[in-house]
Structure formats: structure tokens, C-alpha cells
Amino acid sequence: MRGRRGDRMTINIQEHMAINVCPGPIRPIRQISDYFPRRGPGPEGGGGGFREAPARLGPLALAPPASFLGATTPEDGAEVDSYDSDDTTALGMLEFDLLYDRASCTLHCSILRAKGLKPMDFNGLADPYVKLHLLPGACKANKLKTKTQRNTLNPVWNEDLTYSGITDDDITHKVLRISVCDEDKLSHNEFIGEIRVPLRRLKPSQKKHFNICLERQVPLASPSSMSAALRGISCYLKELEQADQGPGLLEERGRILLSLSYSSRRRGLLVGIVRCAHLAAMDVNGYSDPYVKTYLRPDVDKKSKHKTCVKKKTLNPEFNEEFFYEMELSALATKTLEVTVWDYDIGKSNDFIGGVSLGPGARGEARKHWSDCLRQPDTALERWHTLTSELPPAAGALPSA
Secondary structure, X not given: OOOOOOOOOOOOHHHHHHOOOOOOOOOOOOOHHHHOOOOOEOOOOOEOOOOOOOOOOOHHHHOOOHHHHOOOOOOOOOOEEEOOOOOOOOOOEEEEEEEEEOOOOXXXXXXXXXXXXXXXXXXXXXXXXXXXXXXXXEHHHHOEEOOOOOOOOOOEEEEEEEEEOOOHHHHHHOEEEEEEEEOOOOOOOEEEEEEEEEHHHOOOOOOEEEXXXXXXXXXXXXXXXXXXXXXXXXXXXXXXXXXXXXXXXXXXXXXXXXEEEEEOXXXXXXXXXXXXXXXXXXXXXXXXXXXXXXXEEOOOOOOOOEEOOOOOOOOOOEEEEEEEEEOOOHHXXXXXXXXXXXXXXXXXXXXXXXXXXXXXXXXXXXXXXXXXXXXXXXXXXXXXXXXXXXXXXXXHOOOOO
């Protein structure tokens, strides 16, 4: 159909329906999965969000992928604790290292990378970050967190997170919970998956490499003895509560590093308050304003109280303060050192965070630290101790002191 220049060309419906219709070779029909995202490791070991449908599919395009034929790609490197995933892995995999340093009482957690994470955002990607918790224990007190990687299903962090005050007893009965979450600025962050590693699988001073599939979240049981005011800040494993601690489980509130030394020259006990780690959060801002009080019981004259300065808005305060109790070495055998940590509040009673008692009536590391101090005068002995929710009766009468 031809017309003059400037005239509008009209096309009837028959000609319109015939446009772009031409004979050609018959091609295979595309698979429906080509139009939807495939999760899991990609051809080069990376996970994928949405894979683009191939522009042209040949007969070989319909062949099953190598993963269905049993092909695997072994990874080189150190000893790995892992199990493989396939294209049906829904949550992804996490790669990390753990190292327990007994000499410094630290647990080093190196969060390396993740692969094939579950898409959480509308763009088929996620903004992942990693959280660490030690169970059983107070969640906010011992939570460590990596930075957020934006718009990726294969994030690389290469971050080192460290727990201080970890003892052999912790390695025996504690579990490290590693959670991968998606950060959302406009609503609550979303949970992707988690891994739980019993610390008893670690050997001192030997780095262990992990490459493990993420699992779905397991509900946590809270101890019945926890008060309503503190509900929600603690994470416990029910099986550990029943098997290891029994019904009288005391809530852990953090750690404190104490130094004890009996000075023969000054004829007295030197008590050093070095630092605290992973204290329980007592304020609405997620922090505390901690300070430490010490008593030497029995205290007939009520003159044994010492108190450190207050450290504002922190769960890991450093005090580096030293107190002196003038007393003969023989008299210390019947004494008990009570150490309590408090959260300072203006205009109301201070909140009790946790405490520990060292003396002949103590148990475990607290008793050993006290006896070693008496047997080794003029030697400074530093040890980490666990703060529990048990409030000494004598200290309970002085909440605002």
C-alpha cells in the first residue's frame, strides 16, 4: 500500500496479524525454570539470584547440569568441616574459621564469606550481615556483628570478631550460634539462616575451618527463673540447661578480669579490677553504665567496701583500678572476696548486673584463684570469672551505694 508523502498509512487487521510471521526452523521449547531464579552455587562456585534466560536454546541446552550427574569440585586448603549442597539449597552456605587461644582466654571468629544466600529483597538480592551469640548466655551481652554487604547473595566479609574471657569450662559446654540476617532499613531485619557450633569441637591453638550449609532457625527456651524485666535479653539452650546445670541454673551476665596478689612487704591483699566483657545491657539504649564494688567478708566494721569509677554507655568497660586490704596472710584463709557489678542510674536505685565470690567456700575457678593467691604471695595472678545473676545478701542491702 502506497500513499502520498504526509498521508497517514493505514493497515488492515489481516495485514497487522501477519507482520513478523515467517517460516523457520523449529526450536526446542524453553524450560519454565529458565524464567525463574535458581538458588544455590553457580557454575563458578558462587550462588545466584536470578539467572537470565538464554537468548537461544540449542538441543544441548536441555541437558541436565553436571551437579545432577554427581560431578563435584573439591576445594584445596586446610582441613575443612563441611558438607556439600546442591542446586536445591534454599538458604546458602557460610565459610568461617574458629580459633581458641587458651593463653589469652580469647575465641577468634573469622567470618569469611557466604555463597548462594536466599534472596530476601524485591530485586532478588539481599543485604546480609552475620551475628554471633554464645549460648547459654545473655544475647545482648555477648552479641558480635559484622558489617552489612549490600545487594549480594555472595557476600565477602573477611572480618575477625573476638570473644574475651573464654575459659576451658566455656569450651566444654557452650555453643556458638552464627546467624545470617538481611538488613532492612524500613522494617525489621529478616532472618536468613543459622549455624550452631559446639565449642568442644575446637582444640586449643588450632584453627578450624568450616564451610557449612545454613539451617532454619531453632526456637530457644528461656529459663523459668528469669524475671519479667529481663525477659528477652537471654538465650538459652534447653538441653544444656537440663543436662549441665540442672534446675538451679544461674543466668550469666558477663565476665570480669580480676588480679589478686598478697604483698608481704605491705602486709595486705591487692585486688585489681582490670576490665569486664560482654556485660548484660540494663538500659533501654542497649548499654549499661557499669561500675564495680568489692567487699571482704565477714566485714564486722563495715569498712571493706571499695568502688570503681563509672564507665558510661558500654558493655566492655576497662577500669584498671587497684584496691588494698591490710590484713595478715593467715587471716585471709577465712575471708571471702565479693565482687559485684552495677549499672549506675540517676535518680533511682542502681541495677545489679552480676557478681562473683572468691574464697574458701567458692567453687571452680573462683576457689582456685583464691587458693593460688594465698599459696603464691608477691605474685600477681589474673583470671577471668563469670558474673552470674546471684545477688549476695549483703550486697542486696546496698543497691544505690
